[in-house]
Amino acid sequence: MSGKHRGVQARVRQIIPEAIYVHCKAHNLNLAIVHACKEPLVRNIMDTIQQISFCFNESGKRTVFFRDELAENDEVKEDMGRRAKIQTLCDTRWASRCDALYTFLTAYPVVVSSLKKLERNGDSKARSFICCISKFDFLIALVVVEHILQIIHPLSIMLQAKTFDLIEAVQEAKVVNNKRNDDVEWEELFDKATSLAAKVDEIPTIPRGAARQQHRANVPAATPKEYWKRALYYPFLDHILQELEDRLAGNEARFQPQYSIPTKLDGLTDDISRHDLTAVSFDVFHIEVTRWKSRWAIVTNQKPGTLVETLKSTNQMLYPNVYVCLAILATMPVATATAERSFSVMRRVKTYLRSTMTTDRLSSLALMHAYKHTEIDVQQVINVFADRKSRRLAFLFRQ
Known part of the structure; x- marks a missing residue:
């Protein structure tokens, strides 16, 4: 992934040189x-x-x-x-x-x-x-x-x-x-x-x-x-x-736009990283950030506290540069621990007793195990399975 010449990050930077590779x-x-x-x-x-x-x-x-x-x-x-x-x-x-x-x-x-x-x-x-x-x-x-x-x-x-x-x-x-x-x-x-x-x-x-x-x-x-x-x-x-x-602290400046979140505006300073917005002068960006802070200062009710909520609440026409900074920050994966948990799920699901399991069944069982806290409507599952194909004998009797 992080190879200097043939890794995924190197291929991405060949297309977009401004892209920054952030290791887990x-x-x-x-x-x-x-x-x-x-x-x-x-x-x-x-x-x-x-x-x-x-x-x-x-x-x-x-x-x-x-x-x-x-x-x-x-x-x-x-x-x-x-x-x-x-x-x-x-x-x-x-x-x-x-x-x-x-x-x-x-x-x-x-x-x-x-x-x-x-x-x-x-x-x-x-x-x-x-x-x-x-x-x-x-x-x-x-x-x-x-x-x-x-x-x-x-x-x-x-x-x-x-x-x-x-x-x-x-x-x-x-x-x-x-x-x-x-x-x-x-x-x-x-x-x-x-x-x-x-x-x-x-x-x-x-x-x-x-x-x-x-x-x-x-x-x-x-x-x-x-x-x-x-x-x-x-x-x-x-x-x-x-x-x-x-x-760990090497790319700290790249994550400074996190202070644009309304609940963290106290840490927002003029040194905030603009993520190489070369088409925008610093004065224009500073004025937009000042308006952004004033916009949330007058809000008295509950403010967005996460990056996703802030993106949904940001008007892209009024605050284009702030929106770009937040969008770029949202695309930076800071950890792969959550993604790698799927490997542990597959190791628990596909044991030596299930060595002949097909890919579709393995994927479905892995999803059910990974999201086991999700509520499932059992009756709806039975109805979908029963109506999937016509059978000579009625699989499901309805009144």
């Missing part, structure tokens, strides 16, 4: 997290947690050990809620990994005690897992990554909704920027990692450094708190912020 914002957020998680320490803890979750979930013996340890630890059991096992990390939806990281972080004492019992029972993998998750670099990375992903997760849910405010989503993405200068929050995270390390008799340390180092962080620091802040917290947070700025 939900996918952009996911890609931002994927790229930020390529930091070595973050990548290592992700791989370790995934291996441990597979180790417990794919073995009945290990699962029994984990559940027995969880049943004996009332505090961890209460914090985990209904969760009764370690969750695996999703390969596609990286924003949802915060739930799996939270589960692992909450159940950390239970995981350690379960692995120790498995080691005493001759499990060959348990010892290596204990050594990996007992180090302080693993614990501090786990606490930091889980905390930051928890901040971004609500934004991911918002971008996958059927209706959402993109301007509000962009502003929410900028909230993460305030976390970088919050020293109190970093101290809380470090204290949390320190208390977690104390449960396995581990103390905060600085990795061995060298005068010339190429393959690991070798930042100058006097204390472990200062070192991990410079070597882990700042790099990961800066990577997230840069990715969010490049991928």
